[in-house]
Every structure is written in C-alpha cells, then in structure tokens.
Amino acid sequence: MNILEIKNLSISFDNTTIIDDISLNVKKGEIISIIGPSGSGKSTLLKCINLLNIPDTGEIIFNGTNILTSFNKVNQIRSKIGMVFQSFNLFNNMNVLKNCIIGPTKILKIKKSEAELEALRLLDLVGMKEFKNAKVATLSGGQRQRVAIARCLAMKPDIILFDEPTSALDPEMVGEVLDVIKKLTNDGITLIIVTHEMAFAKEISDRVIFMSDGKIVEDGTPSEIFDNPKNERTKSFLQRFNNH
Amino acid sequence: MFDNFITIITDFYTLLLQGVGITLLLAVSGTIIGFIISLVFGMIRVQSINPYDNYFVQVLKTDLNNFVKIYVTIFRGTPMILQALIFYYGFLFIGLDWSALSAGIFTVSLNTGAYLTEVIRSGINSVEAGQMDAARSLGMSYPKAMFYVVFPQALKNSMGAIGNELIINIKDTAVLSTIGIIDLFSATETIIGTTYLHLEAYTIGAIIYLFLTFTSSKLLMALEKKLGANVVEITSSN
Numbered sequence: 001m002n003i004l005e006i007k008n009l010s011i012s013f014d015n016t017t018i019i020d021d022i023s024l025n026v027k028k029g030e031i032i033s034i035i036g037p038s039g040s041g042k043s044t045l046l047k048c049i050n051l052l053n054i055p056d057t058g059e060i061i062f063n064g065t066n067i068l069t070s071f072n073k074v075n076q077i078r079s080k081i082g083m084v085f086q087s088f089n090l091f092n093n094m095n096v097l098k099n100c101i102i103g104p105t106k107i108l109k110i111k112k113s114e115a116e117l118e119a120l121r122l123l124d125l126v127g128m129k130e131f132k133n134a135k136v137a138t139l140s141g142g143q144r145q146r147v148a149i150a151r152c153l154a155m156k157p158d159i160i161l162f163d164e165p166t167s168a169l170d171p172e173m174v175g176e177v178l179d180v181i182k183k184l185t186n187d188g189i190t191l192i193i194v195t196h197e198m199a200f201a202k203e204i205s206d207r208v209i210f211m212s213d214g215k216i217v218e219d220g221t222p223s224e225i226f227d228n229p230k231n232e233r234t235k236s237f238l239q240r241f242n243n244h
Numbered sequence: 245m246f247d248n249f250i251t252i253i254t255d256f257y258t259l260l261l262q263g264v265g266i267t268l269l270l271a272v273s274g275t276i277i278g279f280i281i282s283l284v285f286g287m288i289r290v291q292s293i294n295p296y297d298n299y300f301v302q303v304l305k306t307d308l309n310n311f312v313k314i315y316v317t318i319f320r321g322t323p324m325i326l327q328a329l330i331f332y333y334g335f336l337f338i339g340l341d342w343s344a345l346s347a348g349i350f351t352v353s354l355n356t357g358a359y360l361t362e363v364i365r366s367g368i369n370s371v372e373a374g375q376m377d378a379a380r381s382l383g384m385s386y387p388k389a390m391f392y393v394v395f396p397q398a399l400k401n402s403m404g405a406i407g408n409e410l411i412i413n414i415k416d417t418a419v420l421s422t423i424g425i426i427d428l429f430s431a432t433e434t435i436i437g438t439t440y441l442h443l444e445a446y447t448i449g450a451i452i453y454l455f456l457t458f459t460s461s462k463l464l465m466a467l468e469k470k471l472g473a474n475v476v477e478i479t480s481s482n
Contacts, residue, residue: 071296079383089378093396103382
C-alpha cells in the first residue's frame, strides 16, 4: 500500500525550477534515502511533502487524500507527517521535556501526565532522558537533534522526513544521531531521509533515490544505486564522494 | 539658596506628589495601552500573503498592513506635543467634551503604540524562521505556533525596548502640560508662578524625574533578569 504518492510535482522560485515534474510512490514502512548534489531540490521536495513549500503544480496524495487541495486540513495532515530539520529547530523558549509534550498536549489534546510519560520514554530511546529539564541553549548539536527526533516521534507520525539531519553537526556527533535514526527503522514508521551520509544510506535504506537538477535520476535498491549505478550522473556523483 | 529648596519642598510637596502621580499615570497607562495596540498592530505587520489565502484574506492583509504603516509613519514622524493639541482641540471641535487628562492618555498611548509596533514587528522577525517551521510541521495552526513558540521569544527579545519606552514616556509626557494636564512639569511651573524661584523649582523637577526614571530602570532590569531576558541597557533615543 502506498502511504504517499507524488504525481508530476513542480516548483520554481523566481523563475528557477527547483523541482521539475517529479513523481514518486512511497510504500508504508519503507525507508528511503534521497541523495544528490546540493541544489538538486532534495530539501525542497521534503518541504513540499510537509506543505512548508507549496508546489506550483502536481499532486501529493497522503493516505488517499490530495493534501494540496485540502488546505483546511493542513494542520491535521502535518501532525501525521513529522519533520526533522538540519538546524534542529528546537523551541528555544522551552526545556527538553516541554519541547516533546507541547505538540501532543496542544495539538492532539493528550493529557499532560500521559504526554510526559510518553515523552520520557522517547527521550530515553534517544538517550536524552537525563536532560529532560535542560534548556535548549545548553545542549550540543547532536543532543539537540536527538531531542528533535523525540519531539517528532511524540506526535506518532506515519512518516518522518529527515532534512539532512547530520549536516549541521560536528563530525564526532554524527554517529549518535545516525544511531537513533537506525533505531527507528524497525518500528514500521515510513522514513524519507535526505542525507550525504552514503554509508549510512546504503546500510539502512530499502530504496535509494538519486536526484539532480530537480529530477529523480535514478531510483533503486541500495546495491543497485551504490554498486551498479546505471546513470552517468549517479556514477560521477558517487565517484566524487568516494574520492574524498 | 538651600533654604529655598527646603521651602519649595515643605510648601508644595502635595502639589509635587500629585504631579508625580499624574506623570506616572500618563507614562504607565500610556505604555500599557500602547503595548496592547502594538501587539495587535505588530502582529498585522508580520502577516504575509500565503498562496492559499483566499481573495478576501489577501485584500484584508494588504489593507490592514498599509493602515498600520501609515499610522506608524504619522505618529513617529510628528511631535507628541502637536499630536496632543490636535487630539485635544480636535475632539472638542467635533463635540466630544473630554478632559485634558483623557486626551493626554489617548495621545501617549497612540504614540507609544506606533513605536512599539515596530519593536514587536522586529522582535517577531528576529525569531529564526525555523522555529515557526518546526511548530507548523508538528501540526500547530499559525495562531498556536505564534502563541506558544514565536511570540514568547519575540517578547523576550523586545523586553529592553519596551522598558525603554516606559522611561521615555516618564520624561516626554512633560510636554502634555501644554494641554493643561497638571503633571510633574506643570507642578514645577505652578510653583514658579507663586514663588518666582525658577532655578530651584526646575532643579527639583529634574531631580524627581531622574529619581523616577532611575528607579523604573532598575525595576525593569530586575524584571528582565527574572524573566530571563537578555539584559541590554539601551540609552534613550530622546
């Protein structure tokens, strides 16, 4: 069953086409990595799925509903589509625990005590339980991203979109965040991960998509993409990665 | 000369205290009402048109934005003394019989509202866009995201400038004696009218103003510290 169907999606900013007629189906529970050079439209594609960017044309069908014609349900739809940002975006005016319960209590109307219990379980999962009362400003980048993942999970989303979750981290913190993402791959949540961590993408993905110039150039299993890329652009992109 | 100071204080302390009361009433109520105005108007100023807004919402946003821009331009671009005179006589002219004090509070409020609208606007804009994105991505509506996430941070960023406005208002309401309000400045003038002790009375007035602004500045700093805001001492722009 497809949880997400993207049909002929295009978006341009200031007459520059960022996404050029992309179509993509995502099965429930699938782990998809999107790789590709900077400026290829990977992040914009994620933002369109979460309606943070509004596409010019095309359809995005999530759980059978075309979300681009259902703006009255936009908040309900977004609550089912989690997003983890490159720059973490934890709420600076709240401590760690509050970050994780604000969504459940104010959007899902879950009782505070229940939300706290669940938040603590999730913070434990990401290894941040002991920081529950910490202020955001006192946390490292890796810690912030782990809390951001817990905050996202607290909404019990059907899909989580990861927008370069480790790109803003110091190298020694990348591992701790990737480990947390890896834990999620067994939970049946659909994950779409935009990343430059090739080894990670190869290890955890069911499917890898290579994007370039706003188009999906190649779409296949990790071994198809990484070991036997068919397209010249995929080949040269991966080559450049391997040489560094 | 020192005797003269003593004489003024002992003879006119009730008048001076009344003046202080009126000055504080004007400054505090003007700042509070102005702050409320600025919350609404500042919020209007940060509205941008979304592709999925319907025609009516788009027109409303544009018109309200233009209205607030004009309001801010007029009130920041003219002296408060003239605003007070125009309101006072203007409302009398159209048959609204109101006291000078009401006209004074009205003027200070609108004047402060204009300055603080810009403070709130820039306060909201200074919050990283990622905060709003993250709130919306969780499924918060725009008002909820504003209320729980963006606005508290904007307010924290604006605390210093809002406090500064109160201090400016304590001093600048002196011009409202022009429309016949018996504030602290007007009280010193009254004292001069009966005693002819110009220098002494003005000096006492200045010392009391300094005491009021200094005390409120310290109180505001303590408040900011308590609220965890970044304490920035802003030198008066007036």
